[in-house]
Amino acid sequence: MKKSLLIIPFSVLLHLCILNGILYLMTPITYVESSNMIYYNLSWLIITFSLNFYPTERRETFETNLGKFFKLLGIYGLAYFALYGLRSDGIYTFEYRASVFLIICFFITAYRSLFYWVRKKYRLYGGNFRNVVVIGRDRNLKKIRRVFDQPELGYRYKGFFDDKPSVSPTYLGKMNDCFKYILENDVDYIYCIASKLSKKELEYLVTFADNNLKKLKIIPDNKEIFTRSMFIELYDTIPVLAMRKSPLEVEYAPIVKRTFDILFSSMVILLVLSWLAPLLYILMKFESKGPLFFKQKRHGVNRKTFWCYKFRSMTQNDSADTVMATKNDMRVTRIGKIIRKTSIDELPQFINVFLGDMSVVGPRPHMESHTEMYETSIDKYLVRHFVKPGITGLAQIKGYRGEIIKKADIVNRIRFDIFYTESWSLGLDLSIIYLTIVNAVRGEEKAY
Known part of the structure; x- marks a missing residue:
């Protein structure tokens, strides 16, 4: 049995029905002007066909399609809120409009999940083979x-x-x-x-x-x-295999990630650091001498050096740039133990994110001395430097953070870092941020 030619038109029609049905039911004023309806529908069609969203490969599943799916929702969300900004009717608040968009996302996600589930069952019973x-x-x-x-x-x-x-x-x-x-x-x-x-x-x-x-x-x-990360480039009619490619090399991906970094870091700087920094400065002065911030040279994207900022959690010492913190480290102050345990000491790195040296999510930057040591002793270590370092990363939420006790610790950390560079998506970043917050609230064993 051959693949039905009606699957793609049916999916397009059903998505448009979901979109228009929810907008009409929840924001009927939107449809007073026909240009609004044309804008929402035309935006959806242009974005989906630009992303080549509807044609699905035989080996594609809901999970493997998630990256493209989140891109679609993210770009369409920008188009959706752009019209609200240009034509605010004063009747529906931004919060209400946002809730409408989330409902649209929910139903479209539910349909997409159902589509792949039905297709899987259909094939299991011998259809479309x-x-x-x-x-x-x-x-x-x-x-x-x-x-x-x-x-x-x-x-x-x-x-x-x-x-x-x-x-x-x-x-x-x-x-x-x-x-x-x-x-x-x-x-x-x-x-x-x-x-x-x-x-x-x-x-x-x-x-x-x-x-x-x-x-x-x-x-x-x-x-x-x-390897899984290989891809083919055509030089005239000659196929050339490139050994490694990151999703972040796609034209729009760096723009999406950088936009997210600027927005997220701006919120943290304005809403958290603006009051937390003065408070910690006062508390630190009661306990030890030294500046509020600790800065250290670390290697970033393409191995470029930058100053990485943290809240100072140790007494001033000569080994800070060469020796990582260990369990029961005598250099750590009482305030330092608290902010390290909750990862509050990392918050100034949102300044690095805002400046463009780091990203919210990415491989954690290492001290210069450690980079020089590991790049010669750990296979593929420098692959992690193809992307910007992050405040948190996949390796960190998997438990590979802090002190390197045995070689397996750094090997597994690099393995997760490389996987991240080859599998990036905005959805993956959001899940890592969520799990980082959960771990910080629970407290982590290696956060010392």
Whole structure:
């Protein structure tokens, strides 16, 4: 059974119905002017089609689509509130408009989740499947089989062809036998391992697929070095594999992240630091001499050095720039123990965020001496410097913060930092911020 051509139009129509239905029911004044209705609908269509939101890959799930989904809601939210700013009717407050938008987001998210759930169940029961064969056999075949063997993705793996005979139950014969089999068994997708065919054989296979309406997918010889973060760039007609790419390299992503950083850091500076800094200054003066802020050179994006600010939590000492705080560290003051335990000492770094040296979320910046030590002893350590360092990060909420006691501590920290650089999304940032606040309230074992 082939994929229905009505799925995308149906999804577009249903999303527009949700959007217009909620707006009409909750803000009927909005629809007094037809231009408002045109604006909301046209904005949705332009943004969704610009993001290529509706066409979904066969291997795409609700979870793998989350990044694109949050981008859609974020950009549409800007368009939604832009009209409110330009044409405030004075009847609906900003808070009410915001609650309407959240309701729209809820129902669209619910539909999107339901869509993927129904599609998964439909495929599990045999609907919307694709028959697949593989021509050639190498180590990649086992890896690609893991995808084909997931019934919810809708693949039906028939077997493989290879000139080297095999006792495998999925062995279908020599490569020349594939053409007759493909035509007789209604095969949809042909996966070809390029290293197993000559140039002439590949050219014939391309011609055969085109003339028989079959989808041909070529698997290059990867020399066992491919990673999830690789991507393809086209130089004229030549595909070039780039080994590493971050979602933050997409044109609009740095703008979204920087805008969020400026707004979030501004709120913290104005609403928290404005009164907390004078209060801590007074308390510190009762206990020890020294400045309110402690500043230290740390390495940021592309290994550039910047001054990182914290509330001073220790007595002044000569080892502050080389020795990390340890459990029961005698250098830590009484006030310092409290602000370190609750991570309040990190709050001045929102000044670094506002200035552009740091981000709210990202790999934690290390002291210069530690960067110089780890970059030669820890594999892929410097990958974390492709992005701005953060006040909090994925490694921190996973428990890898503070003192490095054994090598596994820094290795796992780097592993989470690299995962973050390769998987960034605004939704991931928001979840990390939420869990950071939860951990700060509960108190963390390594916060000393």
